Amino acid sequence: MYSLDLLRQNIEKHIALSETEYKIFRQFFKLETIAKKDFFLKQGDICKQEAFVIDGCFRIFTLDKAGNEHVLYFAIQNWWLSDIDSFINQSPSYLSIQALETSEILTIGKANKEKAYTQIPKIEKLFRIMSQKFLAATQRRIIQNHSLTADQRYLHFLDNYPQISEKLTNIQIASYLGISHEFLSKIRRKITNRK
Amino acid sequence: MYSLDLLRQNIEKHIALSETEYKIFRQFFKLETIAKKDFFLKQGDICKQEAFVIDGCFRIFTLDKAGNEHVLYFAIQNWWLSDIDSFINQSPSYLSIQALETSEILTIGKANKEKAYTQIPKIEKLFRIMSQKFLAATQRRIIQNHSLTADQRYLHFLDNYPQISEKLTNIQIASYLGISHEFLSKIRRKITNRK
Numbered sequence: 001m002y003s004l005d006l007l008r009q010n011i012e013k014h015i016a017l018s019e020t021e022y023k024i025f026r027q028f029f030k031l032e033t034i035a036k037k038d039f040f041l042k043q044g045d046i047c048k049q050e051a052f053v054i055d056g057c058f059r060i061f062t063l064d065k066a067g068n069e070h071v072l073y074f075a076i077q078n079w080w081l082s083d084i085d086s087f088i089n090q091s092p093s094y095l096s097i098q099a100l101e102t103s104e105i106l107t108i109g110k111a112n113k114e115k116a117y118t119q120i121p122k123i124e125k126l127f128r129i130m131s132q133k134f135l136a137a138t139q140r141r142i143i144q145n146h147s148l149t150a151d152q153r154y155l156h157f158l159d160n161y162p163q164i165s166e167k168l169t170n171i172q173i174a175s176y177l178g179i180s181h182e183f184l185s186k187i188r189r190k191i192t193n194r195k
Numbered sequence: 196m197y198s199l200d201l202l203r204q205n206i207e208k209h210i211a212l213s214e215t216e217y218k219i220f221r222q223f224f225k226l227e228t229i230a231k232k233d234f235f236l237k238q239g240d241i242c243k244q245e246a247f248v249i250d251g252c253f254r255i256f257t258l259d260k261a262g263n264e265h266v267l268y269f270a271i272q273n274w275w276l277s278d279i280d281s282f283i284n285q286s287p288s289y290l291s292i293q294a295l296e297t298s299e300i301l302t303i304g305k306a307n308k309e310k311a312y313t314q315i316p317k318i319e320k321l322f323r324i325m326s327q328k329f330l331a332a333t334q335r336r337i338i339q340n341h342s343l344t345a346d347q348r349y350l351h352f353l354d355n356y357p358q359i360s361e362k363l364t365n366i367q368i369a370s371y372l373g374i375s376h377e378f379l380s381k382i383r384r385k386i387t388n389r390k
Contacts, residue, residue: 064342072337085331094338117323121316128312128323135330136280142267142337143289147259 007052007106010078014129021120028112032105040081040097040105047086047093049107053079056103057164059172062094071176074100076164080130081105100167150179151187202247202301205273209324216315223307227300235276235292235300242281242288244302248274251298252359254367257289266371269295271359275325276300295362345374346382 007029008022017025034040034056041047043063058075072095075081086093087110108116116123144153154177158165165173174181202224203217212220229235229251236242238258253270267290270276281288282305303311311318339348349372353360360368369376 062338062341070338070341072334083334084327085334088327088331094335094342117320121319124316124319124323125312128319128326131323131326131330132279132283135326135333136283138330138333138337139267139278139280140289142333143257143265146257146265147289 006054006078010052011126015122015126017120017122021122025116025120025123028116029106029108032107034099034103034105036099036102038099040099041083041086041093041095043094043096044092046090047083048090049109050080050082050087050113051105051107053077053081054104054106056105057100057167058097058103059100060095060097061175062096069175070178071172073176074161074164074168076161084131100172145178150177150183151190153177154184154187154191201249201273205247206321210317210321212315212317216317220311220315220318223311224301224303227302229294229298229300231294231297233294235294236278236281236288236290238289238291239287240281241285242278243285244304245275245277245282245308246300246302248272248276249299249301251300252295252362253292253298254295255290255292256370257291264370265373266367269356269359269363269371271356279326295367340373345372345378346385348372349379349382349386 007026008017011017011022011025029052031054032051040051040058053075055077058079058081059071060073060075060081061069061071063069075097081097083093083095083097085091086095090110117127144156148156154173157173157177170181170184174184177184179187202221203212206212206217206220224247226249227246235246235253248270250272253274253276254266255268255270255276256264256266258264270292276292278288278290278292280286281290285305312322339351343351349368352368352372365376365379369379372379374382
């Protein structure tokens with residue numbers, strides 16, 4: 001089953017699990033399909049489950065009071081979906097997570113995640129390492145937003161999301177970069193002319 | 196020893212350690228004094244240790260290519276100091292961490308931290324929980340930067356750092372908020388007039 005292998009490969013980048021440990025962990029997950037434009041999480045709701053992306057593409061964004069969308073990041077195959085703030089505190093989410101195409105995910109609920117931590121101590125290590133890496137990547141992005149020009153941030157985006165940049169609209173990419181889509185078009189023309 | 200108690204109290208907000216487990220963990224730390232204006236970490240260097248703040252105040256900032264400073268956050272008593280990106284990858288840091296006053300910290304090196312994870316499995320849980328909470332707080336701050344006005348961000352800052360806002364210069368607070376110090380003065384006058 002390819003989905004099972006993907007999750008296992010993802011875990012084994014960080015820790016080694018025995019066959020038995022992996023089986024126990026795997027049974028806490030449920031395979032689900034999310035249709036294009038459907039939401040894994042809606043801003044204001046409580047994030048009751050996390051998910052591992054088997055296939056597809058998601059947009060993680062927040063709506064400000066004026067109704068403007070701000071894309072925080074995109075999640076594709078091999079990424080994890082969660083509003084960590086809402087999930088750990090069981091408080092209303094400030095984020096929405098929407099499928100940009102029909103997607104397959106493995107979901108795990110909060111109670112099962114706690115069981116996994118208790119029954120398989122290595123799962124503590126797994127999420128300790130993954131949280132630290134995601135924290136490092138988030139911090140790197142904050143620093144880049146301070147220190148890089150919009151052109152440089154766009155080139156970084158293409159490096160980070162080579163598989164999906166072509167699936168996204170100009171408006172979605174511009175929102176992720178924190179610039180207008182007119183400005184993004186200007187940057188794209190400049191880069192094309194340079195080649 | 197008050198410093199020992201502070202670390203223990205901080206840990207016990209997240210997990211329960213036995214007397215023996217705490218003693219093993221504690222022996223990996225070294226008490227150090229950092230003079231005012233000295234650096235715990237300099238941008239470009241590798242972050243070889245993390246620290247727990249017993250007393251004092253630190254500024255965590257990055258310098259962009261034009262030489263402008265951007266303050267990411269401040270750390271006071273009970274906070275942890277680290278460039279997580281540089282520490283886990285042992286790569287050059289994009290951050291500097293500087294003492295704003297003479298400070299006392301408990302430092303732990305990378306090799307000792309790995310030993311702590313191995314010798315006391317609950318330490319995995321501790322840093323899993325702390326990393327997830329810090330990630331949630333970082334994400335909340337990114338969202339607030341998108342959705343709140345500068346006035347609201349300043350009021351949030353006063354709530355988050357009640358003990359230190361009076362120790363900081365206008366320029367340091369303005370850099371944290373991502374605004375000019377002239378604009379911060381305007382906000383302060385507006386808030387004072389409202390009272």
